[in-house]
Amino acid sequence: MQDTVIESKAPTAKAVQAERTKKTTKTESNAMNAKRSPTEIAESITETVGKPLAQNAKLAMRDVNVYYDQKQAVFDVNLDIAENQVVALIGPSGCGKSTFLRCLNRMNDTIDICRVAGSIQLDGMDIYDSKLDVVPLRARVGMVFQKPNPFPKSIYDNVAYGPRIHGLVNRRADLDEVVESSLRKAGLWEEVKDRLESPGTGLSGGQQQRLCIARTIAVSPEVILMDEPCSALDPIATAKIEELIAELSQNFTIAIVTHSMQQAARVSHRTAYFHLGRLVEVNETEKVFTNPDHELTEAYITGRFG
């Protein structure tokens, strides 16, 4: 499907030279566009265009490479996520968005064959340090998954799970308060306040996802990672969650993977575009969606592939 853009695949001498001089501005690359397939363009990318780095970086990734066994899934990614900012990760399916996101709280540790190289720092602390304990790290960097996955417990116990295992509260009254405020922040309190003891799995898909978000914020993390949190939801539930993300961004740093460009445009401050494991472009969201720097980004957001 990607080849539909281009007729000829073989790189001409001119194109090779163009790559050597690393001309990545849009007009020039459009000229190359006529001769190279997106795959070739992506594979020749060595540097991200736009502004991948930020001032007050909460999370700083440098030269991150991720491998599944022999197969490399993420190539040389450099990216900063600033405090209290929402960064959207977009890109075609299989380009390594989830893989990259899961590096940020070391969820990739649960996959035996996965190996991460490079440095990822949270507030200046290397999270891949061999002496670091992942348990407090994951409490600081929470995660919401694509499919709602409430535990087979009551709604109350789902939200109280994190505070309990981390010993955040001592008294039942405090726990009640944490549960209520988390559910309120997740916009679910009004719907479930009368049935806190009924099972979390009995809620609708959208409610379940908001429950999962409440469960995550109950631990008061500093960063929240969301992997396509709305992909299983209807437009109304999606709108609620987007509203919620906007509110949460006042207190939390958020990285969100999404396939919906409208969603990325609505909720994020900055947008990062991935292609075949390379970070192609990072810019202010508005710039990415109105005037992207890179031809691949433009092709993707205008729906020419992916």
Next chain:
Amino acid sequence: MESSVLVIAIFVLGIIAFVVGRSRSVAISQNVGGIRFLNSLPFYYGALTALWCAIPSFLVFAVWSLFDDTIIRSTIIATLPAEAADSVGGNLNLLFNQIYNVSVGAAGSDSAPDYMVAAAQHLHSLQAISRWALTGLVLACALSTSIVVWSKINPQLKARYQVERVFRSFLFLCSSLAILTTIGIVVSVLFESIRFFSMVSPVDFLFGLEWSPQMAIRADQEGSSGSFGAIPLFTGTLLIALIALIIAVPCGLMTAIFLSEYASSRIRDIIKPMLEVLAGIPTVVYGFFAALTVAPFIRDMGLNIGLDQWLPISSESALAAGLVMGVMIIPFVSSLSDDVINAVPQSLRDGALGLGSTRSEVIKQVVIPAALPGIVGGVLLAASRAIGETMIVVMAAGLAANLTLNPLDSVTTVTVQIVTLLVGDQEFDSPKTLAAFALGLMLFLVTLSLNYFALHIVKKYREQYD
């Protein structure tokens, strides 16, 4: 033709019918514009012809073989002179066997009386006629049915539908075989038990505290009546099963948790096959291990710490049988629990890990609660296995029907008593023998209900995550 040759002939004819039927359908398809205008693919026309060739002729063959012996036999016997019947005291079976022996030239047939030699020749000729008639009939049947079907092949014939219907009935027959056998067993056990309960009252049987099934041989013997109280047997069974479960459930569960949550794939590849080996050891081997190694060891231990001052200690003990049985069902529990633990979706584990749980917190608070119904189901299945287990208890638990909860004493179980009641020569209408059927019925009811509940629970659990 011999029967075996005939069966092979039917088979070969079937193959020929397949080829012929298939090629006819291909030929016909040319007239209507290609195979896609046929109702079914040529394969199904071939298969339909082959089935029509083989099945009816095979049925003829089967019916004939079932009845020809009896028909020949009664013909022979009807033609015998009256003196023949007198010579064996009216036992016609014996007479026929003698004739048969003469006809195959067995030892001693030279001295047979004339009428017997004549009957033997008659038998010979009847058998030959029967064989030829059968051959002719089967071949005629095979040919005629296949020709009829062959001539009916046309583009509208729903060959695929019919072949699949035959195939479906075949599958149904296979599956009903097991069910019919089970029903047969249940019915026979039920009838024998009813006979037993007509001699011994069900109340005595179910609530009696004493079990000594020896019946008097002479009427004036001591303790002539025998008593059939099954309570000691059931307590013995439950005691041993309980000991087995106390060993097997924690061990099996921990094994399953270790294998599915902690072990690296290399370790898993080593341990899993070893557990399967454990599951493959014949129970009789466990049995003599229990009787010769574990039971004496337990008795010596008990004596060494001086437990015999307070408790009776026996060389065959419930503890020995229970321990070994527990080890035997560990793989059973572990593989069932492994299944249900693996069925807990990875997304739940990810969710818990993403909140900063340690592995043990994930297991204790998320995986086990989610898998609990399935684990309970597995434990119930294991319990029904332990209750029905025979060999180990026969060898290691003893025969004395003590009503005790002391695990160091010898007890006996329902299965052991069934074995001892039925081993050796038995008269089939004494209460002693029939008691085995009543015990079997009780055992069957207990394990059936356990299995029913267990499968019900496991099924409900499966639905939750599908």
